[in-house]
Amino acid sequence: MDNRGAAEEPAIEAYGLGKRFRRGWALKDCSFRLPAGRICGLVGPNGAGKTTLMGMAVNLLKPTAGTVRVFGETPGPENAGRRTAFLAQEKPLFRRFTVAETLRMGRELNPGWDQRTAEEIVRSGDVPMGARVGTLSGGQRTRVAFALAFGRRPDLLILDEPMSDLDPLVRHELMAVLMAGAAEHGTTVLMSSHMLADLENICDYLLVIAAGSVRMAGEVDELLTCHTLLTGAGTGEGVPQELARHTVVESRTSGRQITALVRPDGPVAGTWQADAPSLEEVLLAYLRSPDAPPLISPSAQADPKVAAA
Ligand SMILES: Nc1ncnc2c1ncn2[C@@H]1O[C@H](COP(=O)(O)OP(=O)(O)OP(=O)(O)O)[C@@H](O)[C@H]1O
Numbered sequence: 007m008d009n010r011g012a013a014e015e016p017a018i019e020a021y022g023l024g025k026r027f028r029r030g031w032a033l034k035d036c037s038f039r040l041p042a043g044r045i046c047g048l049v050g051p052n053g054a055g056k057t058t059l060m061g062m063a064v065n066l067l068k069p070t071a072g073t074v075r076v077f078g079e080t081p082g083p084e085n086a087g088r089r090t091a092f093l094a095q096e097k098p099l100f101r102r103f104t105v106a107e108t109l110r111m112g113r114e115l116n117p118g119w120d121q122r123t124a125e126e127i128v129r130s131g132d133v134p135m136g137a138r139v140g141t142l143s144g145g146q147r148t149r150v151a152f153a154l155a156f157g158r159r160p161d162l163l164i165l166d167e168p169m170s171d172l173d174p175l176v177r178h179e180l181m182a183v184l185m186a187g188a189a190e191h192g193t194t195v196l197m198s199s200h201m202l203a204d205l206e207n208i209c210d211y212l213l214v215i216a217a218g219s220v221r222m223a224g225e226v227d228e229l230l231t232c233h234t235l236l237t238g239a240g241t242g243e244g245v246p247q248e249l250a251r252h253t254v255v256e257s258r259t260s261g262r263q264i265t266a267l268v269r270p271d272g273p274v275a276g277t278w279q280a281d282a283p284s285l286e287e288v289l290l291a292y293l294r295s296p297d298a299p300p301l302i303s304p305s306a307q308a309d310p311k312v313a314a315a
Contacts (some may be wrong), residue, residue, distance in 0.1 A: 007043060009232075012139060015040060015042070015075075015077045015078035015192035016039045016040055016075075016077075016078075017041065017042045017044070017077060017161070017162050017186040017196075017236060018038075018039070018040040018041050018063055018074065018075070018076055018162070018194075018196065019038075019039045019040070019042075019072065019074070019075045019078075019308050020036050020039075020059075020072065020074045020075075020308060021037045021072055021073050021307065021310060021312040022035055022036070022037060022039055022068055022071060022073065022151065022310075023036040023037070023059070023062065023068055023071070023072035023073065023074050023103050024036065024069060024070050024071035024072050024218075025037075025055070025058050025061075025062060025067060025070050025212055026052060026071075026292060030053045031196050031218050032058040032061055032218060033055035033058045033062075033142065033215070033219075034071075034218040034219055035071075035219055035220045036055075036059065036072070036215065036219060036220055036257040036309075037072075037074070037220065037302075037308040038213055038219070038220050038223045038302065038306050038307075038308055039305070039306055039307060039308045039309070040194065040196060040211065040213065040304055040306070041049050041194075042077070042161075042192070042193055042194050043183065043192050043195075044195070044209065044210055044211035045188055045195040045197070045198055045208055045209050045210055045211070046055055046194070046195065046196045046197065046204035046209060046210075046211035046212060046213055047198075047199060047208070047209035047211070047212050048060070048196055048198040048199075048213050048214075049088055049195060049198070049199070049200075049205065049212065049214045049215075049289055049293075050089040050198075050214060050215040050216050050221075050293070051216055051293060053082075054215045054216050054217065054218065055215055055218045056166070057095060057166055057198070059200070059215065060092065060166055060196070060198065060294045062074050062081070062162055062198070063076055063081055064081060064087075064090055064092040065081035065082050065083070065086075065087060066092075068193040075255030075273050075312055076089070076090060077089060077162070078102065078163060079126055081217070087226070089157075089160055089161040089162055090160055090161070090162045090163075090164065091151060091155040091158045091160035091162075091164070092155070092165075092166075093151055093163075093165045093168055094166050095166040095168065095170075097146060097147055097148055097151040098151075099139045099150060099151055099154070100139060101102045101138065101139050101140030101141060102138060102139070103138065103139050103248065104135065104136050104137060104138055104139070104230075105133055105134065105135050105136070105137055105139065105142075105150055106135040106265055107123050108150055108155070108239065109121065109128070109135075109157065112124060112153075112154045112157050112158065113157075116157070116158045116159075116222065118158065118159045119157055119158065119159070120156075120157050120159045121151065121157065123153075123156060123157055123159075123187065123219065124153040124154065124156065124157030125153075125185060127149060127152060127156060128149060128150060128153050128155075128163075129154035130179065131146060131149045131176065131179075133146045133149055133150060144171040145171050145172050145173060145176060148168065148171055148172055149172075149176070149180070151182055152168060153250055156183070156184070156187060159191060159193075159295070160193065160195045161192075161193060161194065162193070162195075162196070163188075163193055163194070163195045163196075163197075164182075164195075164196045164197075165195065165196070165197040166198050166200050167196070167199055167200070168180075168197060168199075169181070169199060169201055170199075170200075173217070174253070177201075177204065181204065181207070181208050184208070185208060186290075192253060195207070196213075202285070202286040202290070203224065203262075204288055204290050205289075206226075206284065206285040206286060207251070209226055210225065210226050210227075210305075211224070211225060211226060212224065212225075212226055212229060212285075213306075214284075214288075214289065214292055214293075216268055216292070216293060217296060218294055218302075220300060220302065221292050221296075221298075221300050222287065222288075222292055222301045223301075223302045223303065223304070223305075223306035224301070224302065224303025224304075224305060224306040225303060225305060226285060227299065228303045228305075229303065230282065230283065230284075230285060230288065231282075232237070232269050232301070233267055233268070233283050233288050234267075234268055234269075234270050234271055234274070234280050234281070234283070235265065235266075235267055235280070235281045235282070235283040235287060236249075236264075236265070236266045236267075236274065236278040236279070236280055236281075237263060237265050237278065237279045237281070238263070238265070238276065238277055238278040238279065238292060239262055239263065239264070240262055240263055240264035240275070241259075242257045244257075245257050245266070246266075246276065247276070248274070248276040249266060249268060249274040249276075251271055252268045252269065252270045252271050252272075253269040253271065253273065253274070253298070254267075254268050254298075255267045255268065255269065255288075255291045255292060255295055255298040256291040256292075256294055256295045256298065267283060267287065267288065269301065286295045
């Protein structure tokens, strides 16, 4: 669905966004739009620029080039900042605070604080309210940090690899909490993760970056339906001639069999078995093929006017 024209501003819109550190560009010419209300997976190899992008959306980093807007505003402590909660990769918490004190701090700092939900998230993991944060396991600390971010009831929740230190059961439980809460409150979620199979179950939107630029962005359904996985008999090296008119994202030869992920431009000639790829197959193909043409679906295309606003 294309949200253009909807009354709600996009949750995030970036145009020509870039960040340069001493060693070079961490993110370059990055343009996309994330419509409000989506659960968006942010995918990319190590060092692709995911944390840098999130840092600019939450005003921890200033862009070197271009623009990023959150609900139509430049990120800052005011409106956009108040509507956004960020769970950083290192989950910064006060180690000397007890869990109860941590939640009390959340309540005192945030007018729309949802104590019941925050407590439920903590209690369902049997984390003692009286325990000091510094004595908790990594996964328990993540649960508390998650409760703190979620309890703010933000309109935009930005999570940097939230699942990396969670066991599979906790991961599923917290992601279910996330999805139910987001559905109930219309929260937009931007979540980076390397767990591609998990993202398939959680996300309805996707942003893929590699080497500092956008490789793919849009509705998961849309991105899936425009790809086909072809399997056929390989006759040699390289992309077979009959695929030349289509966009071949990746082609791999194994023995006498060739497998190609393509964006077909009309019917495919030749004898191929055509299958619908999984999200994981599409993501892996794009991650392995940095030279494949990027794919930005209409709902994810940034409006150049954002840069001028
Ligand atoms: N504060 C900084 N100073 C200098 N370089 C930085 C800084 N922060 C990030 N970088 C560089 O920017 C690039 C992008 O880093 P970033 O942390 O955004 O990647 P990432 O996609 O989040 O990676 P990962 O999946 O490993 O968490 C990397 O090359 C990194 O070394």
